[in-house]
Amino acid sequence: MNLNLLSWIIFLPVIGLVVIALMPKQGERTVKWVALVAALAAFILSIAVFWMFDRSSASIGLMQFEEKIPWIPAINSYYHLGVDGLSLPLVILMTFLGVVSVLVSWKIQLKPKQYFMWILLLESSISGVFCSLDLILFFLFWELELIPMFFLISIWGSGRKEYAAYKYLIYTLVGSAFMLAGILCTYFITHTFDISALAGIQISSSFIPLSVLFFLLMVGFAIKLPVFPLHTWLPDAHTNAPTAASVILAGALLKMGGYGMIRVCVSMLPQVAVQYAPIMCTLAVIGIIYGAAVTIRQTDLKRLIAYSSVSHMGYVLLGIFALNQVSLVGASLQMFSHGVITGLLFAMVGLVYDKTHTRDINNLSGLARQMPVIAVVFSLAGLASLGLPGTAGFAAEFITFAGSFASVTIAGMKIFTLIAVIGVVITSGYILWMIQRVFYGYPLEKYNGVGDADNVEMVSTFSFVAVIMAVGIYPAMLSNVINMGIIPIAKLIGI
Amino acid sequence: MIMDQVRFIAPEISLLCFALFIILLDLFIEQKKVLPIIAVMGALVSLVLVIMLWGGQSADAFSRMIAIDQFGLFFKLLILTSVILVIMASHRYVLKFAKFQGEYYALLMLSAIGLMLLVSSINLISIFVSLELSSISLYVLVSFLKDKQSSEAGLKYLILGAVASAILLYGMALVFGMTGNTCLTCIAEYIRGMPADNLAGTPALLVGLVLLLTGFGFKIASVPFQMWVPDVYEGAPTPITAYLSVASKAAGFAVTARVFMTAFGMPAWLHNDWAMIIAVLAAVTMTAGNLVAIVQTNIKRLFGYSSIAQAGYLMVGLAAMGVASQSDSVVRSGLMFFLLSYTLTNLGAFIAIIAISNNINSDRIDDYSGMAKRSPMLAIALTICLVSLTGLPPTAGLIAKIYIFSGAVDQGLLWLVIIAVINSCISAYYYFKIVKVMWMGEPIRPEKVTSSWPEWVALSLCCVAVVVMGVIPGAFISLTQAAAKMFGL
Numbered sequence: 008m009n010l011n012l013l014s015w016i017i018f019l020p021v022i023g024l025v026v027i028a029l030m031p032k033q034g035e036r037t038v039k040w041v042a043l044v045a046a047l048a049a050f051i052l053s054i055a056v057f058w059m060f061d062r063s064s065a066s067i068g069l070m071q072f073e074e075k076i077p078w079i080p081a082i083n084s085y086y087h088l089g090v091d092g093l094s095l096p097l098v099i100l101m102t103f104l105g106v107v108s109v110l111v112s113w114k115i116q117l118k119p120k121q122y123f124m125w126i127l128l129l130e131s132s133i134s135g136v137f138c139s140l141d142l143i144l145f146f147l148f149w150e151l152e153l154i155p156m157f158f159l160i161s162i163w164g165s166g167r168k169e170y171a172a173y174k175y176l177i178y179t180l181v182g183s184a185f186m187l188a189g190i191l192c193t194y195f196i197t198h199t200f201d202i203s204a205l206a207g208i209q210i211s212s213s214f215i216p217l218s219v220l221f222f223l224l225m226v227g228f229a230i231k232l233p234v235f236p237l238h239t240w241l242p243d244a245h246t247n248a249p250t251a252a253s254v255i256l257a258g259a260l261l262k263m264g265g266y267g268m269i270r271v272c273v274s275m276l277p278q279v280a281v282q283y284a285p286i287m288c289t290l291a292v293i294g295i296i297y298g299a300a301v302t303i304r305q306t307d308l309k310r311l312i313a314y315s316s317v318s319h320m321g322y323v324l325l326g327i328f329a330l331n332q333v334s335l336v337g338a339s340l341q342m343f344s345h346g347v348i349t350g351l352l353f354a355m356v357g358l359v360y361d362k363t364h365t366r367d368i369n370n371l372s373g374l375a376r377q378m379p380v381i382a383v384v385f386s387l388a389g390l391a392s393l394g395l396p397g398t399a400g401f402a403a404e405f406i407t408f409a410g411s412f413a414s415v416t417i418a419g420m421k422i423f424t425l426i427a428v429i430g431v432v433i434t435s436g437y438i439l440w441m442i443q444r445v446f447y448g449y450p451l452e453k454y455n456g457v458g459d460a461d462n463v464e465m466v467s468t469f470s471f472v473a474v475i476m477a478v479g480i481y482p483a484m485l486s487n488v489i490n491m492g493i494i495p496i497a498k499l500i501g502i
Numbered sequence: 503m504i505m506d507q508v509r510f511i512a513p514e515i516s517l518l519c520f521a522l523f524i525i526l527l528d529l530f531i532e533q534k535k536v537l538p539i540i541a542v543m544g545a546l547v548s549l550v551l552v553i554m555l556w557g558g559q560s561a562d563a564f565s566r567m568i569a570i571d572q573f574g575l576f577f578k579l580l581i582l583t584s585v586i587l588v589i590m591a592s593h594r595y596v597l598k599f600a601k602f603q604g605e606y607y608a609l610l611m612l613s614a615i616g617l618m619l620l621v622s623s624i625n626l627i628s629i630f631v632s633l634e635l636s637s638i639s640l641y642v643l644v645s646f647l648k649d650k651q652s653s654e655a656g657l658k659y660l661i662l663g664a665v666a667s668a669i670l671l672y673g674m675a676l677v678f679g680m681t682g683n684t685c686l687t688c689i690a691e692y693i694r695g696m697p698a699d700n701l702a703g704t705p706a707l708l709v710g711l712v713l714l715l716t717g718f719g720f721k722i723a724s725v726p727f728q729m730w731v732p733d734v735y736e737g738a739p740t741p742i743t744a745y746l747s748v749a750s751k752a753a754g755f756a757v758t759a760r761v762f763m764t765a766f767g768m769p770a771w772l773h774n775d776w777a778m779i780i781a782v783l784a785a786v787t788m789t790a791g792n793l794v795a796i797v798q799t800n801i802k803r804l805f806g807y808s809s810i811a812q813a814g815y816l817m818v819g820l821a822a823m824g825v826a827s828q829s830d831s832v833v834r835s836g837l838m839f840f841l842l843s844y845t846l847t848n849l850g851a852f853i854a855i856i857a858i859s860n861n862i863n864s865d866r867i868d869d870y871s872g873m874a875k876r877s878p879m880l881a882i883a884l885t886i887c888l889v890s891l892t893g894l895p896p897t898a899g900l901i902a903k904i905y906i907f908s909g910a911v912d913q914g915l916l917w918l919v920i921i922a923v924i925n926s927c928i929s930a931y932y933y934f935k936i937v938k939v940m941w942m943g944e945p946i947r948p949e950k951v952t953s954s955w956p957e958w959v960a961l962s963l964c965c966v967a968v969v970v971m972g973v974i975p976g977a978f979i980s981l982t983q984a985a986a987k988m989f990g991l
Binding site for chain 2 (some may be wrong): 077078079080081082143146147148150151153154157158161162169172173176177180181184185187188191192194195214215
C-alpha cells in the first residue's frame, strides 16, 4: 500500500497556498484558518509516518515510505522521496514548527494573505529538503526556500530588514552555487544523483581531488548551519525577521545545514570527512565559545538568541565531526531539540515584543509581575536551552558530548570536547542573566496592564513545552529512530 | 528538382507573403487594428508549416545552401514563437508611431525570415545573406521611434553592425581562400583531408576562424563585442529590444554552433582550441555583464547587461560543445534548452515591462516602486521571470542552468562552471533589486497600471511555460534532445 504520504506532507502546504491565493480579498479572516488546517494536516501526516515507521532491526539503513518516479530522464534525475531515522525527526520538527508558526502569526495585520502563502511555501520547501533522496531535487527544494524567506524578512521584518534579507539571499546563494558545482561533479564521477545509492559507492576520481569536492559541497551546508566564520548573516536575519520566520529559521532552516553535512558530505565521502574532521571540530569549538561569548554582550533579545544559536549549532558540528555513532545521534537529537527550544525562545521574544514594543533588555525589568505565564514559559525555554536535566536540551547535549568524548576516530577529541563543555557554562550565564534582567527585579510602571499571553498564544507555547519535556524525559522516543539512520553511516566511517 | 525543394522553405515564403500583404494592406485600410491580427496569423501559418517539416530526415536543399534538420527547425519554432509574442505585446506600444504600423509589423516579419534562414544555412554565402536580411530590418526597427535616443541607437547599431558584418565577411573570405569552399560540410571535409602539421601552418585559416567568431560575437553580444548592447537596448522601441534580446540572440547562437561544429568540429586540437577561446570569452562576458548590470538605473539598460551575462552562460554551453566530440548531442541539447528557457523568460519579463511602460511612460527602475500595489498580476509575472533569470526554483531558469552546467562539468570545464555559478549569485543582487522595488517600495502614484488582453495572453503563456518547464522539465528536455540532430553530423 502506497499512500504517497511524503508527497502529501510536502504538498499539503502548497495546496493550502493555492486555496489562499484563490480566496477573495474580503476573506482575509479565513486565510489563517486555511493556513492552520493545511499546516495541521501536514503535521498529523508526519506523526502518522512516525507512528508507522518500521523500527525493526531488519529495516536499519533502509529508506521508508519511498516514492520514485523519473523526473528529468536526460540527467538521470528522479522525483525520489523517502525518510530514514535521520530525516524523519527533522520532518516532524518542520511540520510542527509549521503549525506553531501559523499560530504565532495569528494577529498579523499586514497583508495576511501573502504572509501565510509565504509561510506555507517555506514549510513545504524545507520538508522537501528533508525528504528528497535525489540530489537535484534536494537542491531544488534547498533553493526554493530562499524566495519565501527573502520576502518574509524584507516585507514583514523590522529594523534593517532589506539589508538583512539581501545578506541572507547572497550568502545562501554563494553557498548553494558551490554546492551545485559539487553536485554536478558528483554526477560526473558517479553518474547518479541518488543520495542513498551514493552513500554506498566508493568514490574515486582523477578529475577532481576528493577534498575539493568535499569542500564544494560543504560550503553551502556550512553557511546554512552556520559554521564559525560564515555565520554573520544569521544575527541580522534573525533579528530583523518577523517572529514566525525567526521560529522557522532557527528551528528548521539551520538544520538543513547539519542534515546535509551528515547526509551528503559524511555519507558520501566518509574518508575525506575523517581527514578534515580536526579542522571542522576546531571551527566547531571556536563557534561554541565565540558564539557564547558574543551572546553575553547582546542587549537585543532577538540578537541574543540568534548568537546563542551560533553557539548551539557548534555542538551539532562537533557531534557530526566527532564521527562517532553516539555523537552523530547526539548531533541529530541536538538539531531537533535546538529546533524546538529556540523556536520557543523566538516565539516568546515575539510575545514580549508584542506586549512591550521593545526588545532592548535595558528597557525591560520585572516583567514576571505583569505577565506571569510568559515569564514561566520563557524561563522554561531558557532552562532547556542551557541544558537542564529533564529537558530536551540536556538529553541532546549530553549524548553529543558523551559521544564526542569517547570518539577514537579523530585524534584529540577529548580536548575538543573539554573545551566545548565550557560553552555550556557560559550558556547558563547568559541565559540566567538575561532572564533575571527581563523578568525579575523591579517591575516598570509603564508596563502595567500590558496583559499576559492569550489563549492562542498559550496553545502554541504550551505545545512547545510539551515537546521539550517529552523528549527530555524520554529521549529514546527519538534517539531510537535516529539511531536507525545513523548506524549505516557509522558503518561507512568504520566504527 | 528545385520545385521539390521549395517546400523546405515554405515557412519563410508564407511569412514573406504575409509581410508583403501587410505593407499593401496598410496603404488601403484605415482600421490599423487588423494588422497585428494578420501578422500573428502569418506567423502561425508559418509555425504550422515548420511543424509539418518536423521529424523528417536531415536533408540539404538548393545546392547545399540550407539544411532541413531538427536543429534548424527547433530554432525556427523558437523565432516564430517570439515573433508572435512580440507582436501581441506591441499592439499598444505601436501607437507611439501610429502612422507606420504596417511597416513595423512587416519589418519584424522580414527580420524573422532572415533569422529563420540563418539558423538553417549551411553555406557561408547563405549565412551572410540571411544575416544581412535580418540585420537591415532591425537597423530600421531600432530607430523606429525617431526620437533622439532611438535614432542614436539605430545609427550606432548600423555602424557597429556594418563593421561586424565586414569582419565576418573578411573571415569568410579567408576561410574560403584557404579551403576553396563555402559550404560548411565541404570545409570540414577539406580540413579533415589536410595533414595535421599543414593545418597548423595555415595561420590564415585560423585568423579566418577568429574573425568569424568576432562577427558572430557581435550578434550574440559577447564581450568584447557587446558595446552596442546597452545603448541600442535603451533607445530601441521596447518590443524590439525584447526581440533583439531573444530571437536575434538565439539565432546567433544557433549559427555559431552550426558553423563551428560542422566546419571546424574536427580535428580534436582545432575544436579544443576554439572551445577554449569561447570558454575564456564566456567567463569574461558573464562577469562583465553582471558587474555592470548592478549599477544600472534604467530597466532596459539593466536587461541589456543582463542579456550579456546570460549570453555568457550560453557560451559555457557552446564551449562545452566544442570540447565534446562532434556527435555528442547531449551538450547541444543543453544549449538549446537554456535558449528555450531564456527566450520565454526574457520575453515574459519584457512583455511585463512593455505593459508597465505603456502606463507610466518611464523605464527608470525607481518608477517601478510599489508596482505590486498598482498591478499585482504584472508584478507577480515580472517576479516569476526575474526569479527564473536568477536561476531559482520552481522555474525553468534553474533547470536550464543545472542542465547546461552539467554538460560543461562533464566536459571537464569545472573552472568555468564555478565562475558561472558565482556569477549567478551576483546576478541575484540586481534582479532582486527590481523585485524589492516592486514589492517593498511605496507607489509613487496611486492610479492602477493596466494591461490589455493580448499582453495578458502573451505574458501568461510565458509565465506558465517558465513554471511548467521548471517543475516538469523532462518532456522539454526530451524535445531539445530530439532537436539536437544537426545536418552533417
